[in-house]
Amino acid sequence: MNNFIKIKNLYKIFGNNTTEALNLVKTGLSKEKLLEKTNCVLGLNNINLNIPKGKIHVIMGLSGSGKSTLIRHLNRLIEPTFGEITIDGVNVLELNNKDLLEYRQKNMSMVFQKFALFPHKTILENISYGLMVQNISEQIYKEKSQFWLKRVGLEGYDNYYPNQLSGGMQQRVGLARALATDAEILLMDEAFSALDPLIRAEMQDVLIDLQLELKKTIVFITHDLDEALKIGERISILRDGFVVQDDNPQNIILNPSDDYVSDFIKDINRSRVIKAKSIMTKSVSISKENVPIIDSEMVLEEVLQEITKTKNYFVLVKDKKDKIIGRITLNELLTGIQRPRKEIKKYA
Numbered sequence: 001m002n003n004f005i006k007i008k009n010l011y012k013i014f015g016n017n018t019t020e021a022l023n024l025v026k027t028g029l030s031k032e033k034l035l036e037k038t039n040c041v042l043g044l045n046n047i048n049l050n051i052p053k054g055k056i057h058v059i060m061g062l063s064g065s066g067k068s069t070l071i072r073h074l075n076r077l078i079e080p081t082f083g084e085i086t087i088d089g090v091n092v093l094e095l096n097n098k099d100l101l102e103y104r105q106k107n108m109s110m111v112f113q114k115f116a117l118f119p120h121k122t123i124l125e126n127i128s129y130g131l132m133v134q135n136i137s138e139q140i141y142k143e144k145s146q147f148w149l150k151r152v153g154l155e156g157y158d159n160y161y162p163n164q165l166s167g168g169m170q171q172r173v174g175l176a177r178a179l180a181t182d183a184e185i186l187l188m189d190e191a192f193s194a195l196d197p198l199i200r201a202e203m204q205d206v207l208i209d210l211q212l213e214l215k216k217t218i219v220f221i222t223h224d225l226d227e228a229l230k231i232g233e234r235i236s237i238l239r240d241g242f243v244v245q246d247d248n249p250q251n252i253i254l255n256p257s258d259d260y261v262s263d264f265i266k267d268i269n270r271s272r273v274i275k276a277k278s279i280m281t282k283s284v285s286i287s288k289e290n291v292p293i294i295d296s297e298m299v300l301e302e303v304l305q306e307i308t309k310t311k312n313y314f315v316l317v318k319d320k321k322d323k324i325i326g327r328i329t330l331n332e333l334l335t336g337i338q339r340p341r342k343e344i345k346k347y348a
Helices: 018-026 031-038 068-075 097-107 121-130 138-151 165-182 197-214 225-231 249-255 259-265 300-307 330-336
Strands: 003-014 041-052 055-060 083-085 108-111 183-190 217-222 234-240 242-247 293-295 314-319 324-329
Touching: 003 068, 003 217, 003 300, 018 041, 018 183, 031 259, 041 055, 041 068, 041 217, 041 234, 041 242, 055 068, 055 165, 068 083, 068 217, 068 249, 097 108, 097 225, 097 293, 108 165, 121 138, 121 165, 138 165, 165 197, 183 324, 197 225, 217 225, 234 249, 234 259, 242 259, 249 259, 293 300, 300 314, 300 330
Parallel strands: 055 217, 055 234, 108 183, 183 217, 293 314
Antiparallel strands: 003 041, 003 083, 234 242, 314 324
């Protein structure tokens, strides 16, 4: 795995005398006790993450978990109390103000929850803004802006103003503005949270479709597990500034690390999320005769429809190269759909 963004031993403490507070946190003092003892707020607690290039990495948690604080460290809108952040070999914490500004302009774009559009600028001018500050010629930045305006489905809205567009349309403008700079990294902080459910789902689809082509490195912040499972190729769950589980979506659903994560996933319809490859028994020496063969990416709800068509109640599973890699019995399928009752460690 190409670890494009590396975060190591990252701490953030808000308040005075953070050196003393940091030492107390490192000895195991809780967020609540730290506030009581030092009047400091623990934002991030020993974050260690490796984010690969060209993937969507979701950071999720409840309000106050530290997810927005974390994403703002990547472009140094917030300075850490302690730790390391390297992006493609560049130690971003060592950049001076001039180099940091240039690095942000060329390598990172951000999409905000509240759209953050300029109300006095047209839609085309909003999309062009990131290019204009790079001193690109007017002809080039207008051509690029027109291209991305069309790609997000807003062709013809060039001369409109943000207040003339719906919330979903405004967020499309925000996404187009971020993509127009051709930055490798997209930071998306609760980007779709302010939208109505139907528009939100539509924007998720737009992002997924664009990502299939663009292969950007996207760090996406959300408090919504359904959204995280839909778009995330890997998910990091935060609680009180600490990463309680960092894994692919399938493993988080099947193997929650503690009761906190288990509470997150308890209402998920497992049959619509878990994939065949996650519950199959691996095998390569199975007869294919008169046995349905399903795709490894098929969700269990679809597997159930296929397996009930058979006499022996099992199906074979193939990979993207049409190679048989395993099988699923009806009992295995029902076990996968059912929420596990096993004991998992409690959270404090």
